[in-house]
Amino acid sequence: MNNVRHEEAKLSAAHLQKAFSHAIPETAVILGSGLGDFTKIVKVLESISYGDIPHFPQSSVAGHKGKLTIAEVADGKNVLIMEGRFHYYEGYTPQEVTFPIAVFKELGIKQLIVSNAAGGCNPSFTAGDIMIIDDHINLTGNHPLIGKNDDACGPRFLDQTAPYSPRLIALAESLATESGVAPKKGTYVKMTGPTYETRAEIKMVQSYGADSVGMSTVYEVIMANYFGMEVLGISCITNMATGLAKTHHNHAAVVDVANSVSEKFSKWVKNIVVAL
């Protein structure tokens, strides 16, 4: 089986190009759990439900709306927003999780901003912090590029020296203060979920150098790298990770904390998109 569902991605992209009345922008944003308020500070122009896009998977997680939206961030500057993503723990294969990225490639997306809700493993972090992802660890034992490679899509052996664009990281840092954020920077580790980690697992990932831990993002970033997109990754630290947290975890609390930082996160991301 091919690693990229190229023909289906072309069909989805063709459908979207016809269904959207606006031109598809060159920048896309994926909103993590509880970060959906981004759409409140931009001018939403039009949306299409995932259910109406041929071959698109469906979002099943609270805090993920399940639609693709074009919005205006400034005069003449639009952005494509994925309101809700797909996770490996929902039962989707890595190829299904990253199918939207293959569609983005067909739509001509050049820059991808990915965000997530994550646990903080770095003891200097606190819940409510925002972290620029500058590297990642894939601890899932699976990979979206497994399968027969089509060299026309991307290389068989993909370099991962800088999965997150140094240019976009520098831009994000330069706009942080005026946007009201003081971002940390660090390594995000992707676990499969759906369980939150044990204390021992967090000790292990800390020893690997993880600063934040979550259940998404990495497959999307690998696929975006494969297609040559520039990537910016942002973790919203919704809780300190197991063993560092004083309380037990639950998804409603994750979404609540993400909601509470959503305003400054959104302002920052908007400023970044405008500056691109």
Ligand SMILES: O=P(O)(O)O[C@@H]1C[C@H](O)[C@@H](CO)O1
């Ligand atoms: O989609 P993200 O990574 O933001 O969502 C995180 C990981 C799980 O889906 C969920 C756990 O609370 O939040």
Ligand SMILES: Nc1nc2[nH]cnc2c(=O)[nH]1
């Ligand atoms: N794996 C994982 N995902 C999260 N998403 C939000 N918080 C967490 C966490 O502590 N662990």
